[in-house]
Amino acid sequence: MKIYSDPRLLSLGIIHGTVSRQAGNMRERANQDALFSQLNIPTDKILRLHQVHSADLVTILNEPAAQAQQATSPLTQADGWIISPQGWGASVLTADCVPLFLWDEAAHLTALVHAGWRGVAQGLPQKTAHQMRQLGAQGKICAYLGPHIQKCCFEVQEDTACQFDAGCVIRQNGKIFVDLTKDIIRQLALEGVQEHDVYAPQWCTCGNKEQFFSYRRDHHRDVQISFIYKP
């Protein structure tokens, strides 16, 4: 098992990352519990969502809000978190979608977003950075894009391509590809996030079967988990 994370965020004391497929299909709660137990993270302090490819975020700024959220049943329908309190964390599930991590200078505010193509097309990355500013993010905002389908594999039809900024659409040999990474960097820049503060390694879920589940490649519903936890 490997955890794909950002050294800058680790150095701020935030345990986080996207977990490779060896840890199992994270749609199964038992696999999540086993993972967090192995990492010495209390699984009942990790918040979870019912993801619906929306542009909705849940904001958790203190311990009571975290407790109330954890007691909510069924799970809240949304696609991202802005979370602050110590001793709490949050997770999202992805196969090819982008697990997007954001944090302000001292990681007082952190965010974890499930940014699928629909979320990106709806401006969810920009919205997240904007909300962090409104919530009082201190200093610069940094970002990390975890493993997701890259432009090499994300071939689309015109009806999808037309929902993206033209600069993020690649047309070659009669095929159309969307560069989700580039569009996220573009959206974050609109909120003042500098490109050199964005870490976006080219880890392609679709192109690396050994490490990642990919719906595009295998048409299974298996997913990997991304999480963020502030001890």
Ligand SMILES: [Zn+2]
């Ligand atoms: Zn690829």
